[in-house]
Amino acid sequence: MQEDIVIIGAGQAGAQVAQSLRQGGFEGPLRLIGDEPHPPYQRPPLSKKFLAGEIGAEGLWLRPPAFFTTNKIDHIPNTKVVEIDRGAKRLKLENGDTLPYGKLVLATGTNARFLKLDGADKKGVVTLRSIADVDVIRDLLSASRRIAIIGAGYIGLEVAAVAKSLGKEVSVIEAQDRPMKRVVSEAVSEYFARLHQKNGIDLKLNTGIEAIEGGDAVTGVKLSNGETVPAELVLVAVGAEPNDRLAEEAGLETDNGILVDGCGQTSDPDIFAAGDCTRFYSNRYQRSVRMESVQNAIDQAKIVAQALLGNEVDYDPLPWFWSDQYDIKLQIAGLSEGYDDTKVIGSTENSKFYVAYLKETQLIAVDSINSPRSHMMARRVIGEPWRDDLLPEA
Incomplete structure (x- = not known):
């Protein structure tokens, strides 16, 4: 009899683990737990085509909902796991129920990083990670003339491009001296800075944030130079943090991500992890890495599935990423x-x-x-x- 496998996280990595297990011949009980109401979906289009209204929610689905039923993958939506009891091999759910597991896969992804600023809790201050986030942002966009984006990384610049295409006045505020500094060279940064400025974006570099201003709702962003950027919508796009709290509280080894080996195994031999939430050693780059990419989510998930099927594997990927702006x-x-x-x-x-x-x-x-x-x-x-x-x- 094959052990139950439970996957926490119904995103790109979690769905791929489930699919690869069935494709590899696993016939045991297989549960995929997600904290959102939707089928597993792609996140990259959220800040691009989905925000722009070029595709609907169904255009994001990784697989049709019937795929999971046909392949006997028990997708459990709207469910949050709050505790892993490794001794009893049971999961405690937010509603008080418990669920047993034989092997467990953590595919918990990331959370949008939020700034601890005065006024950050005002209406109109948002982050972007989910379909629900985009629904809120769309409503705010339709009622806003001016948008301020804190952070000139991928998501900040992608949203800036979409907002500009919708006729909004857009300011992008970045603490570094060039956009996307963490991931691209000076030549690429300068190219995208010119691109956004040419399209009418007010790009403020080397600029810190003092506070979010307004009453109940945001009216602007006060900068470190004393200037206030007026805005009815403020998007905080300052990166993501690995969602490793559940693993850490369960006593698994973490370090800005869930630590895994070349087959995705954590410090507990019955628990694996895949995707944006993991950190692993790359022989290719001779250092520990944590990757936020579709490529890594898919490829590492396939490795984890193979390991669970009893095959010898070793993950050392060549990562790749993309961004669409205008x-x-x-x-x-x-x-x-x-x-x-x-x-x-x-x-x-x-x-x-x-x-x-x-x-x-x-x-x-x-x-x-x-x-x-x-x-x-x-x-x-x-x-x-x-x-x-x-x-x-x-």
């Missing part, structure tokens, strides 16, 4: 941290170029702007010594 597609292959040289190939003026990141002459990452060929090739050749013909023309 009609520009940014695709990133690899991790650029620690680079000591860059090569800019193509034309920034024509919005078709890529930046190769080198470390000791070895290619470690590539940012491609409207250059899908260079992105796909980069995913094959990262790790090789740089030469001028290693990648195609932009």
Whole structure:
């Protein structure tokens, strides 16, 4: 008799673990617990096409709801797990019920990071992580003329582009000296800064936040330089934190993420984890990493499923990411941290170029702007010594 497998988290990673287990021949009881009312869905389009109204909620579904029924995957929505009793191998639910498990998978994802600011609890101050968040933001957008976005990362800039396309006045406030500084080179940052400014975004760099102003509802953001940016809607987009509290309270090893090995196993041999909530050692990059990407969620989930099926596996991915802003597609292959040289190939003026990141002459990452060929090739050749013909023309 096969053990019950319970998956906490019905997002990209959790759904993929369930699917891969069934595809791999697992026939035992399989439960997928999610804290939202929806079938498992994609999150990247939330700040792009879904916010813009170009697709509805059904366009986000990872699989039709019938898929889970057909494959005997017991999807349990609107349910929050509040405690893992590792000794009894039981889960305590928010409603007081308990649920047994034989093997457990944590695919709990991330939570949007929130700023501890005076006034952050006012109506109109929001974060973006879920369908419910976007529903709130849409309603606020329709009633707002001015929007302030705190943070010039992927989500902040994607929402800025959508809001501008809807005719809103948009200010983006960033503490760093350039947008997306954590993930891209100066050349790419400068390109996107110009792109947003050309589209009418008021981009405020090197700027801190003092407080959120207003009565019950927000009326503006007070900056560290004394200026106030008027806004009826404030989006806080300052990154995400791994949702590892449940694991930590259960006594599992965590460190800005749930620590797992190459097969996704935690410090408890009966508990695995996959996706944005995990941290693992990368032999490729010779350091511990935590990745927030669709690629990692899918690939690590497949590894976890294989491990649960009894197969020997070792996860050491080449990560890749993307962002759509206006009609520009940014695709990133690899991790650029620690680079000591860059090569800019193509034309920034024509919005078709890529930046190769080198470390000791070895290619470690590539940012491609409207250059899908260079992105796909980069995913094959990262790790090789740089030469001028290693990648195609932009």
